[in-house]
Amino acid sequence: MLLEGPPGNGKTSLAEAIAAECMLPFYAVRYEGIVSSFLGETTSRLDHVFEFVRTRRCVLFFDEFDTIAKERADNHETGEIKRVVSTLLLQIDRLPPHVIVVCATNHGELLDRAAWRRFQLRLALEAPSRAEATAFLESMRARLGGDLGLAPRTLADRLKGASYAELEQFAQDIRRRYVLALPDSDLGGIVRTRLEQWRSQAHQ
């Protein structure tokens, strides 16, 4: 399964939820432990990973999959990375059906075409539309048990382009600042300054 989309829109959460619902162990591959500057070593470490997972039922998760499955035609890379990609694709092909492989990437376009083809499911997890952002902020308001200073619809307009993670963070931030400044909290003021802050960061 390939999950594609901008950061903060639930790729990792979805992978974890799949493992939880199937009650399977969730193995996330850590690249810093695998990618080595020594020639040949990366390939053998990848082999170890696959050897470990193929014997059991599990969900195997590669975050930022593009890091290792880059386009083989990329001219900036040495032959090493090409060997790594070949190993990886081969290993994924050879995995038994009881291993669910979930890969996530922010940059689908960077992926090797051969890698792309191998996924039975390719899902795009996009940033929320205005309606989705409104609904999400509604649910945040209910969960946090308090007003967010502006109507969810207005807030969604002002935070156009934000990911789900950013919306959540924004709402939590508002509530946290509100609670900390009690009893003289000015909710409207807090929302205004935080929105300004968000805009200036977004423009950078």
Add this chain to the structure above:
Amino acid sequence: MQAGRAALSRTASDPDPELVVVFDLAGSVEEFARAVSGVPGLEFLAEHEEEDVDPDADFHMVSKDGRTDKAVPESLYMIMTNARAVTQLIALFHRWEADPEEKFARGLNPLRRVFALLREIRRWGPEDRVRETGLLEDWADTLQAIGGARSSVRIEIELWFRADPARRAAAQSEVARLIGNAGGTVVHTSTIASIDYHGVLADLPHREVQAVLTDGPHAIELLTTDAIMFVAPAQPMAIPGLELAADTPAPAVADGPVGDAPRVALLDGVPLANHSSLAGRLVLDDPDNIAARYVSSQQQHGTAMASLIVHGDLGRPRAPLSARLYVRPIFEPHPSGNGETVIQDQLQVDLVHRAFHRMFEGDGDQPPAAPSVRIVNLSIGDPARVFVRRLSPMAKLLDWLAHRYNLLVLVSAGNHPIATTVPTDAISDPGSLGRVLVADGRDRALHRRLLAPAEAVNVVTVGALHADAWSGDLPDTVLDGLEDGMPALYSAVGFGYRRSVKPEVLLPGGRSLFQRPPAVTSTTVPLSPARTSARGPGMLVAAPGRDRDATAYLYGTSNATALASRSASHIFDVLAGLPDRAGEFPFPDAQYHPVLAKTLLVHAATWGALSTALRDALDLETSTERRDITQMLGYGAVDPHHVASASRTRVVLLGAGSITKDQRHRFSFPMPPALAATTEWRRLTVTLGWLSPVNTRTQRHRMARLFFQPPQTELGVKRVQAQHQTVRKGTVQHEVLEGAAAVAFAAGDALTVDVDCRVDAGRLDAPVRYGLAVSLEVAATVQADIHAQVREQLQARLRQRAAAQVTAVRG
């Protein structure tokens, strides 16, 4: 030798290391017992061992590839009263070894027969200091798992307890000096005179471990020190962190009056006192400010246990606890950041002792923190301390505390890993998988023993059933190996100290699942546990999470223990609410409520259908069948409908009293006329529970031995459950008798149950409190209201004479 008779430290003398003699047996214990019974001055040894001798003792040598039939080389320890006699005995043995033909002085010749059965007579040595403490096994495992990655290992040293503080201090500084010389450090020390405990918690450098593993316990100076009795690994229980929270929110709980005086105390992790299901229901007493070490996401175990005690399984919550729950944190976050552990830098015994002391005596000038507490819940099963034969210091402490403060202490049996290997064929057929897993669990019983301090004799030890309130469809990625309600695979099994019934009771602990193994071609396949915390099954418990009402699914014997504490509290409510009626016997006084709660909790236990399922799964020998089932089930599953309740076809009589050495209390139970000369099915259940004072200086430990002989022919019933020898070895005797034979009796006839008291070790300072519950149940086909019949007769009796303290409970 004459000077050295009467040993076993029945006197108050210090058990000095110089007074300890070790007999290494060449043959069996029975043979030795027979031989010593003929030797003047040693008879006591035979008498002392008699009770423990088991024709099919389940100690076996375990070689690398499994069980062998070789008997374990036994060693017996004896504490003599005269150091000269020890020297003389050892010298005599060596003279005999050198020349077996030599004639001894008059009166000593019978010893020759004893010597012939021995490999050695010697003083307390390095092997004895680590025997059955789990130290060598633990060190070998650690070394294998992580090599020398850890620079030191932590150990708990038990010193020979000296009554004289100056000698105690000298022994301790000697041990501290040796630890220092070896490059180690002393972490904590503690003395608890009431249980003769003198402990040192210390870190030893890794090279000492290596030396012991390579060259044996003689290799390091510490283990050759006279002042030391035992050295055990100190690895406080670690509870793995919950992987994921569940989506199910905790149900809204009814607001009801909550009593301010706590009755139940929980010694556990720091709970989230503000969780939606716990707010306003806890008294958090944290004098060490352990809460400061936690971040809220780590407050898992205490939160889970508190919610189970207060509400039961949140998947099917019951009426909340009638009073606030007292919580004293004794866990801290695990140093790895994942999960929790019992506080590591203190001797656990000292930690628990201080917690009880604060509750019932108060720290310093402070008043007691929770004197109203009568039930204490403890789940600290230590995986490095599997119970073999020797009582752990923690068990001794709990035994002493339970009696000292008149408490019902509930301890979890302990969890074992469930991963195992089964034949591949079994996977496809649920029925056969269940049988295979039950049989596998029995084969591994040796490795699934109680975890300390579950062997404590005064406490009620609770094992878990594979059951919970979760319902739903399982994905086909997992396997539910057992039928609902079977004993859980993770739950530790008996027996207890001196082959007593342990765990006494089983309660639901949550279901554990296996991952469905991938298709394989081999004949066997490994099974590993599935992750169930997010979607169940398991018990739904309060958990830290995004929201105040977050939950998770959990399984374990601590869940079962929490539910047992809850049931016990319910029994207290019932006992407190029983109205005395004019013309009837008065109900027992509140001082007997703890022993009655203990009695009534076990009274509701029954093998029920479980024994049938076990017989079905296991190929049991008829002669040992009941003993084998007792080992796996204890007294059985607590039937929640039978806890402190009665009905038209079931009448329960309660009794209580204080009894002392060689006394007999007689209770009579009027027989309902409806049962005269009928062949209706009937069941008589008799349960006697008490809190025994303990003598920690002798191996007998339990001072008061109470027992009854259940009526049989009078009612036409026979024993059907736990084996009758085994039920008398703990502090709760529970017998179930059934039958349908017609017996004739006249109106006014009664069954009698005599409670007898013998004293095993030392002298009783005060009479012992006990509770007695007798219930008679008849088939629903009996039309008469036997409850009313018995009550009527009791009233008639009372009118005749007001003597025995027997009363009827209307449920």
